[in-house]
Structures are given as structure tokens and as C-alpha cells.
Amino acid sequence: MQSKRVKYFAMLVAALTVCAPLFAHHGAAAYVDKIVVLKDATVTSFLWANPHSIVMFDVKEDNGTVTHWAAEAGSPSAISLLGWNRNSLKPGDVITVYIFPAKSGNPVGRLNKVVLADGTSLRDSQLGGEKKSSQ
Amino acid sequence: MGGIIFRWEEASEVPAVIEEQAALIDCYSGESDSDPSQLQTVRSSEMRNLLKFCIVLMAGALIIPFQASGQDSPQADRASNSLYNKLGDTGSGGTAPRRDLTGFWAGLVEPKLSEVSPYTPWGQEQARLHKSTGDFSVADSNDPAQSCDPLGFPRNMLFMTRGIAFAQMPGRVLELFQYDRLWREIWTDERKLPKNVGGDTADAPDPRWYGYSKGSWEDDYTFVVDTVGIDERSWLDNDGHPHSGDLRVQERYKRVDHNNLQVTITIDDPKTYTKPFVITQANFKWIPQQDFEEQLCVPSEQAEYLKVIGDPAAHGKGQ
Numbered sequence: 001m002q003s004k005r006v007k008y009f010a011m012l013v014a015a016l017t018v019c020a021p022l023f024a025h026h027g028a029a030a031y032v033d034k035i036v037v038l039k040d041a042t043v044t045s046f047l048w049a050n051p052h053s054i055v056m057f058d059v060k061e062d063n064g065t066v067t068h069w070a071a072e073a074g075s076p077s078a079i080s081l082l083g084w085n086r087n088s089l090k091p092g093d094v095i096t097v098y099i100f101p102a103k104s105g106n107p108v109g110r111l112n113k114v115v116l117a118d119g120t121s122l123r124d125s126q127l128g129g130e131k132k133s134s135q
Numbered sequence: 136m137g138g139i140i141f142r143w144e145e146a147s148e149v150p151a152v153i154e155e156q157a158a159l160i161d162c163y164s165g166e167s168d169s170d171p172s173q174l175q176t177v178r179s180s181e182m183r184n185l186l187k188f189c190i191v192l193m194a195g196a197l198i199i200p201f202q203a204s205g206q207d208s209p210q211a212d213r214a215s216n217s218l219y220n221k222l223g224d225t226g227s228g229g230t231a232p233r234r235d236l237t238g239f240w241a242g243l244v245e246p247k248l249s250e251v252s253p254y255t256p257w258g259q260e261q262a263r264l265h266k267s268t269g270d271f272s273v274a275d276s277n278d279p280a281q282s283c284d285p286l287g288f289p290r291n292m293l294f295m296t297r298g299i300a301f302a303q304m305p306g307r308v309l310e311l312f313q314y315d316r317l318w319r320e321i322w323t324d325e326r327k328l329p330k331n332v333g334g335d336t337a338d339a340p341d342p343r344w345y346g347y348s349k350g351s352w353e354d355d356y357t358f359v360v361d362t363v364g365i366d367e368r369s370w371l372d373n374d375g376h377p378h379s380g381d382l383r384v385q386e387r388y389k390r391v392d393h394n395n396l397q398v399t400i401t402i403d404d405p406k407t408y409t410k411p412f413v414i415t416q417a418n419f420k421w422i423p424q425q426d427f428e429e430q431l432c433v434p435s436e437q438a439e440y441l442k443v444i445g446d447p448a449a450h451g452k453g454q
Contacts, residue, residue, distance in 0.1 A: 029268065029269065029270060029271055029272050030272035030273065030274070030445075030448040030449050031448065047436070047439070049433065049436040049439070049440065050430060050431050050432060050433045050436055050437075051283075051430075051431075051432050051433075051436075051437060051440075052436075052437075052440045052444070054439075054440060054443055054444060056443075070443045070444055070447070071444075072440065072444045075430055076428075076430075077297070077313075077428040077429070077430040078217075078244075080428075081217075081218065081221055102447065102448035102449075102451065103448075104447060104448055104449060104450055104451030105451045106447035106448065106451035107447075108443070108444050108447045108448045109448070
């Protein structure tokens with residue numbers, strides 16, 4: 001029991017010192033708190049827009065059906081500090097998408113990051129994962 | 136996911152923050168996802184001890200951030216998209232010029248906020264009506280910012296505070312904001328602040344989203360601004376704290392040296408809160424290139440966002 005309590009303590013310290021502000025962040029209430037990975041996603045459009053940029057892409061299922069996704073990211077001025085630009089994604093690009101999907105079950109979500117065909121990783125400004133990724 | 140089969144897999148390397156976030160939920164609920172069957176056997180006294188851990192840590196979490204210097208807090212780490220964090224330690228830059236704030240300054244996108252004072256009954260009723268995006272999806276929130284309505288003051292000093300600038304001229308100081316590319320006029324001449332904004336008389340001035348402001352130098356490096364007449368439709372901050380038309384805000388800008396500017400913002404609204412309180416103490420850094428980016432809330436682009444993302448995220452097959 002003692003070791004379990006120590007484990008709880010460690011988890012709580014980590015959570016409260018790192019994640020409490022993120023937990024309450026604006027706009028995140030609609031999304032599950034787990035990242036899923038969508039491989040071989042084909043970009044259909046990239047909206048470099050304010051206050052949210054939007055990446056739209058298609059993912060082909062094993063049964064051949066295609067699901068059209070839309071994922072939000074930060075504003076141009078926010079994500080440009082993380083290496084994005086208005087030409088980062090073009091229709092037809094095949095990428096891997098790390099996303100916090102919507103609780104609603106619809107194919108929308110908040111980006112964690114995208115990984116381009118050349119291996120370049122572009123993170124979101126709000127829920128882009130590891131700390132100091134932009135440093 | 137509502138029966139839809141997506142070709143996805145859970146991330147093999149889920150960032151640690153996500154797992155820690157789940158742990159935070161466990162703290163609130165008093166449950167553990169790591170071994171629920173064992174947890175059910177925990178004696179009640181041990182459960183109480185666990186809850187004591189939670190309470191003590193929650194208290195610590197509330198206190199510690201407000202004692203931090205500002206740029207190294209967890210919230211600062213999260214806001215990695217800010218120019219403020221990118222700049223890092225810019226040093227002092229030498230002595231500050233006397234009675235001069237002129238220039239472009241980078242701020243934390245979301246400065247740390249302190250606890251608000253207890254509500255009055257009227258304030259409590261107003262707060263109940265505000266559905267912030269911290270608690271609701273953007274589609275279900277009634278945050279005025281979701282329709283690109285003005286943030287208003289002081290919310291624009293507490294949220295999306297990416298950059299501010301000052302331009303001093305005879306009789307007034309202009310304060311300019313990167314977000315929404317707007318400005319405030321701060322009178323420094325002999326004018327007095329209006330006393331009956333929004334009143335019933337014909338000569339009563341209209342409430343303004345950014346109020347009426349008057350400033351003066353308290354000493355060579357401290358500029359104090361008082362603001363009244365703020366439109367009640369604006370929210371005090373991103374969490375949806377309300378305010379009344381009686382709100383008075385005081386900003387104290389202290390230029391520490393050439394490269395560093397501090398502001399302390401005090402809220403005094405006796406109709407809404409039982410006593411005045413400092414809502415934030417924020418730091419700004421001199422922007423080396425002395426320039427802003429353009430950042431707007433574009434109504435047509437926000438409408439597209441709500442249609443493509445906001446509504447589907449909030450309402451769908453899983454609801």
C-alpha cells in the first residue's frame with residue numbers, strides 16, 4: 001500500500017505542477033485527452049486563417065472508404081513561431097497526423113502535430129505536446 | 136467514437152503531459168485507472184489520506200505559481216507559441232529612459248491570473264450566465280470572443296496579450312495591441328474621467344468596450360492608469376468572470392530597466408465583487424525588432440472554423 005501511495009503522490013505532483021493550466025485551457029473541452037495517430041493522411045486543403053488555422057485531409061480506411069478530417073491548429077502568428085508557414089502543407093501531401101479527436105465522434109480534432117513526408121515535425125501552438133518544443 | 140472505424144492507432148509515444156493530465160482527473164475523482172480493482176479494497180481511512188494529499192497538493196498548485204517570477208512557470212512553458220518565451224532572457228538593456236514607455240513590448244499570451252474576490256449576489260448571477268471555453272466546447276460557449284466581438288478591457292490585457300506598444304504624444308498616451316490591431320487612448324492632460332457613463336441623462340457618455348482612461352507618472356519610471364466606463368458585455372477574463380459598469384481598473388506600469396516592463400492590474404467593482412483584488416502581475420520584454428505581427432479575429436474565418444470544426448466537435452454521433 002505504501003508503494004501505491006508513493007505512486008499516487010508522484011503522479012499527483014507531476015500532474016499538478018505541469019498540467020493544471022493545460023487542463024483548463026480554452027477550446028479544449030470538446031476533445032478527448034488522448035492523441036491518436038492517423039497515418040497516410042492526404043492533405044486536401046490548408047486554411048492559414050485567424051484565429052485558427054485548419055488542416056483538412058483524407059484518410060483511407062482498410063475497407064476502402066475515405067474519411068474526410070478537419071483539424072484545428074493555432075493562428076498563423078502563433079504557429080509560425082513553431083516553424084509553420086502558409087505553404088507548409090499543399091493538397092496531395094501525404095502526412096502523419098497526431099490529433100486529439102472530438103468527443104462527439106465526428107472526424108474533427110485539435111492537432112498535436114503533423115509529420116511531413118521528409119520527416120519534418122510541425123507542432124501545434126496550444127496542444128503541441130512536449131514542453132519547449134519551440135525552443 | 137460512435138461506431139465509426141477510423142484507421143488510427145493510439146500514439147505509441149503519448150507525450151507525458153497527456154498521461155499526467157489523466158492523473159489529475161484521478162485526483163479529482165479519487166479513482167485510479169492503473170488498478171481499479173485494488174483501489175476498491177482501500178480502507179476508508181486510507182482514502183481520506185489520499186484525499187488529503189489531493190487537497191494539500193491542490194492548495195500548493197494554487198499558491199506556487201503566483202510566487203513564481205513569471206517566465207518559468209508551467210503556464211509559461213505551455214504558451215510556447217509566444218514571442219515572449221522565444222526571446223528568453225534579454226537582459227536589462229541598460230537604464231530605462233525617464234518617463235518613457237515608448238516602444239514595442241512582448242507579453243505572455245495568457246498572463247498568470249490570481250484568484251478573484253468573492254462575488255456579490257449580483258456578481259454570482261452574472262457569472263452563472265457565462266459559459267467559458269474552459270468548461271464548454273466553442274460551439275456551446277457564449278464567450279463573446281467566439282463571434283469575434285471585442286475582447287474589451289481589461290480582458291485584452293489578460294488574454295491574447297501577445298504584444299503591446301506605447302506611443303506618447305502631447306496630452307495622451309496611445310497603447311497599441313497586436314491582437315486585433317487596436318489601441319486605447321490614455322489621457323494625460325487636464326481632463327477628468329467621466330462619472331456617469333451609461334447613466335440616464337442625455338449627456339451621459341456611452342459605455343465603451345475599452346473604457347475611458349487617464350494616466351499620470353507617479354515617479355520617473357511608474358505610469359499609473361485608471362479606467363472607467365467599460366461596457367458590461369465584455370468579460371473580465373478568459374474564464375468568464377463578469378464585471379459591472381461600475382468597474383474601475385488600475386494599471387501600474389513600472390519600467391524596471393530598458394528591456395523590462397511590469398504591470399500590476401487591480402480590479403475594483405463593488406457591484407460584482409466584495410472587495411478589490413489584483414487580477415495579475417505581468418511582465419513584458421522589449422521586442423528587439425520593434426515590430427508586431429498581424430493577428431486578427433476574422434469573422435468570416437471564425438464562422439468557417441465554427442462550421443468545419445466547432446460544431447462537429449461539440450455535437451455528433453458520440454453525444
